[in-house]
Amino acid sequence: MVAELSRFRCKEGTMRALTARSALLVPILSIALVASGCDAPTEAVAADTQPALQRAAPEDVGMSSERLTRLHDGMQQLVDDGRLAGITTMVARRGRVVDFQTYGQRDIEAGSPMEEDAIFRIYSMSKPITGVALMTLYEEGKFRLSDPVQRYIPEFTDLKVAASWGADGPVLEDADHPMTIRELMSHTAGLAYGIGAPGPTDRLYATEGVLSRQQTLKDMIVKLGAMPLRHQPGTLWYYSIAVDVQGYLVEVLSGQPFDEYLRERVFGPLRMVDTGFHVPEEDHDRLAQYYGYDQDGNLTAPANSGTVGSRAFLDPTTFFSGGGGLVSTTTDYMRFSLMLLNGGALDGVRILSPTTIELMTRNQMPRDNPERSPGQGFGLDFSVVLDPVASEFYSVGEYYWGGAAGTWFWIDPAEDLVFVGMIQQRGGRGRPSVRSISHRLTYQAIIEPLAQMEENE
Incomplete structure (x- = not known):
C-alpha cells in the first residue's frame, strides 16, 4: 500500500511532505520529521484520496446566491437549446468554493447525466500545468x-x-x-x-x-x-x-520522464487524483463524450479519429504532450487554479513561490503587439489581461486559458476569484461563447468588491 504524508507544520526550509512506500515506514518517518523540525503526522493519508475543497456560502465572500442562479440558468439554457451536451462550472472566491454545478449529459447516447467527477480532455489547459512544472526547475536554479x-x-x-x-x-x-x-x-x-x-x-x-x-x-x-x-x-x-x-x-x-515528474511535483502534492495522460480502465465510464456539430450547427458525435478517437486518452501513451495531452476533472483543475491564486501553495503544500507566480502572469509582450487580442498580453504560458475595456474582461491582471474541447478557466487576483468550466465540444459553427457568457454571469453575482470587503474587515 502506498501512503502519502502531508500537511506537516515544519520549520522554514524543511520538508512539507514526504511519501512513504509503505505504511510500515510511518514510525520511521515520524522520527525523521521530529528531528528535522516538523511535527510528526497524526495519520497516513492514501495517495489517491483528495481532501475536500473549502466551501462557503456565496454571501460570506461577497457574492449573491440569488444572482448565481442566473449563471445556472444561462448554462442550462445552452443545454436546453441543444448547443452543448453537458457542462460543469465551479466558482471560488477568497479561497473557498461557493458554487459547483453540473448541467446536461456526459453521454447523450448512453443517457448518462453530467456528474461532478466527470473526466474531460483538457487539451491546451495542459499548458499552464507544464509551465508550472518547468518553473519548479527554474526555482531550483536549473536554468x-x-x-x-x-x-x-x-x-x-x-x-x-x-x-x-x-x-x-x-x-x-x-x-x-x-x-x-x-x-x-x-x-x-x-x-x-x-x-x-x-x-x-x-x-x-x-x-x-x-x-x-x-x-x-x-x-x-x-x-x-x-x-x-x-x-x-x-x-x-x-x-x-x-x-x-x-x-x-x-x-x-x-532526468525524469515528464509524466513521472508531473505526478511527483504537481499532481501528487496538489492531490490532483484524476489528472494524467490517460484515463485508467476503471474510470473509462467517467470520460465525457466529445461532441461536434454538423453543417447546420446541430450536435453530433465526432469521428473516431486522431486525438478524439475512440481509444485516444483511454489507452496509455508514450507521447506526454505538455501542450495538450492531459485529462482532468473540474475539481482537480480548481485545486491547481487555487494554488496559483494563493501564490503557489494549497493546503500547506508549496509548489512555487509567490514571486514566481507573479513572474509567470506578468505580460512578456509589447503592449501594442498585433498578434494578441485587444487589451491582452501574454505571460509565461498564460494569457494576461492588460486593458479590461479593450478586452471585455473585468480586471487588470486577470489571467486565463482554455482547451480545444471548450474547457476554460480564469483567475482574477483583483477580486480573489477563480472560475473553472468544462465542456467537451469541438469548435465551429454552433458552439456558443460559453466563456464570455459565464464570465458576465459570474461577475454580476459579485455584490461586494474585494477592496470593499477588505476595508470592512
Whole structure:
C-alpha cells in the first residue's frame, strides 16, 4: 500500500511532505520529521484520496446566491437549446468554493447525466500545468529564462528560419539569435504547431507528424530539429508546439520522464487524483463524450479519429504532450487554479513561490503587439489581461486559458476569484461563447468588491 504524508507544520526550509512506500515506514518517518523540525503526522493519508475543497456560502465572500442562479440558468439554457451536451462550472472566491454545478449529459447516447467527477480532455489547459512544472526547475536554479534552448536541447542548435516558401520548399536564412526559454514560454520562439493554421510551416509539421501520439517527446524534438522556424525568434507571438518542447525540457533538466515528474511535483502534492495522460480502465465510464456539430450547427458525435478517437486518452501513451495531452476533472483543475491564486501553495503544500507566480502572469509582450487580442498580453504560458475595456474582461491582471474541447478557466487576483468550466465540444459553427457568457454571469453575482470587503474587515 502506498501512503502519502502531508500537511506537516515544519520549520522554514524543511520538508512539507514526504511519501512513504509503505505504511510500515510511518514510525520511521515520524522520527525523521521530529528531528528535522516538523511535527510528526497524526495519520497516513492514501495517495489517491483528495481532501475536500473549502466551501462557503456565496454571501460570506461577497457574492449573491440569488444572482448565481442566473449563471445556472444561462448554462442550462445552452443545454436546453441543444448547443452543448453537458457542462460543469465551479466558482471560488477568497479561497473557498461557493458554487459547483453540473448541467446536461456526459453521454447523450448512453443517457448518462453530467456528474461532478466527470473526466474531460483538457487539451491546451495542459499548458499552464507544464509551465508550472518547468518553473519548479527554474526555482531550483536549473536554468535562466534568458538561456538559449539549444544549451539543453542540442537538436535545436543552429536552427534555420524559413524566410519564404517557394515551389521547391523553404528559402532559409540564419536565425538572428538562438531561441531562449523565455521565448519558448511566451510563444515567440519561432515554432509552428501543425494544427489549425494553413501556413506552409504548419503543413510541414502536420506532414511530419510532430504531434503523433505514436512517438516520444525525444522523437518530436528530433523532427523539430530538422525543420525550419516559422519566423525569427522573438519577433512574433505565434501559438505553437512550444509547450510540448517545454515538457521535453523538463525531462532533460530533471532526468525524469515528464509524466513521472508531473505526478511527483504537481499532481501528487496538489492531490490532483484524476489528472494524467490517460484515463485508467476503471474510470473509462467517467470520460465525457466529445461532441461536434454538423453543417447546420446541430450536435453530433465526432469521428473516431486522431486525438478524439475512440481509444485516444483511454489507452496509455508514450507521447506526454505538455501542450495538450492531459485529462482532468473540474475539481482537480480548481485545486491547481487555487494554488496559483494563493501564490503557489494549497493546503500547506508549496509548489512555487509567490514571486514566481507573479513572474509567470506578468505580460512578456509589447503592449501594442498585433498578434494578441485587444487589451491582452501574454505571460509565461498564460494569457494576461492588460486593458479590461479593450478586452471585455473585468480586471487588470486577470489571467486565463482554455482547451480545444471548450474547457476554460480564469483567475482574477483583483477580486480573489477563480472560475473553472468544462465542456467537451469541438469548435465551429454552433458552439456558443460559453466563456464570455459565464464570465458576465459570474461577475454580476459579485455584490461586494474585494477592496470593499477588505476595508470592512
